[in-house]
């Protein structure tokens with residue numbers, strides 16, 4: 001039986017694991033994919049205090065090695081349910097027949113990219129339509145690319161892509177809403193054009209391949225078309241809390257509701273990071289949540305032990 005099982009090994013989950021193991025808890029960290037969460041798909045992190053500029057995958061590996069050096073256990077597993085039976089938390093996964101038993105749980109599953117759900121998207125997903133510039137950007141060297149979106153992720157990844165591609169067109173339904181310094185830098189690049197207050201209608205295909213992106217004014221009218229070889233979508237995120245649907249743990253948008261101790265409505269179950277209700281979803285805030293959740297899990301278990309003795 002583990003003292004603490006953590007679902008999700010992004011920055012929130014890994015920080016929670018460090019705080020848990022340093023409080024002498026037996027900690028198991030689970031992830032459906034390689035450790036690091038969204039860091040793995042991020043080019044440069046420039047706003048994480050103390051490190052200046054760092055590649056996302058490198059920061060993820062540093063965090064993972066830190067966890068391993070302290071004795072955190074890691075396993076690949078997709079959590080499908082968490083239930084409480086006889087005071088134990090049972091963590092069900094796709095990979096194991098038997099549930100994993102724990103005394104406390106931290107839910108840190110992050111988010112997944114929101115999709116536009118427009119014609120052409122489904123046919124081209126994974127080929128000419130992508131949600132990860134770090135993974136797929138290199139194949140568009142000297143080609144023309146469109147980014148849909150104007151928030152932090154769109155702008156950061158736009159700066160990365162602009163250094164690779166021939167022409168980058170950014171289409172967004174507001175203006176650029178990211179960090180203003182980054183937005184100004186993106187706008188200043190010679191090969192970048194920004195179309196604000198537009199609505200993307202269709203990824204147009206010709207002979208089964210992407211021909212370009214059709215868009216118009218947000219309120220309608222002024223239909224336009226940009227020919228391109230690839231599209232990257234950055235239009236927000238959906239919390240990865242599918243298995244919590246129908247429970248009292250999540251709000252109407254699927255985000256986990258937590259208090260200032262990152263505690264959910266179920267004693268011994270905590271939430272941390274991007275999958276919780278919050279205003280700013282960044283590495284620094286995920287880490288803060290993880291630290292609090294890992295610490296509070298140890299406090300919860302100490303109280304439990306004191307009650308039982």
Ligand SMILES: Cc1cc2nc3c(=O)[nH]c(=O)nc-3n(C[C@H](O)[C@H](O)[C@H](O)COP(=O)(O)OP(=O)(O)OC[C@H]3O[C@@H](n4cnc5c(N)ncnc54)[C@H](O)[C@@H]3O)c2cc1C
Pocket residue numbers: 007008009010011012013030031032033034035036037038039041042043044045046047048077078079080108109110111152153156157240272273274275281282283284286
């Ligand atoms: C393109 C992009 C650029 C970004 N740039 C920056 C930046 O410059 N600076 C900054 O501070 N932030 C940036 N962010 C945001 C930052 O990456 C996130 O806020 C941060 O990673 C959130 O951490 P997390 O641990 O909450 O979730 P995530 O990093 O999303 O990690 C969640 C983990 O949970 C796993 N998981 C999900 N469901 C399950 C399940 N059922 N079972 C097991 N595991 C599961 C996932 O595989 C994932 O590894 C960027 C994000 C993106 C997408």
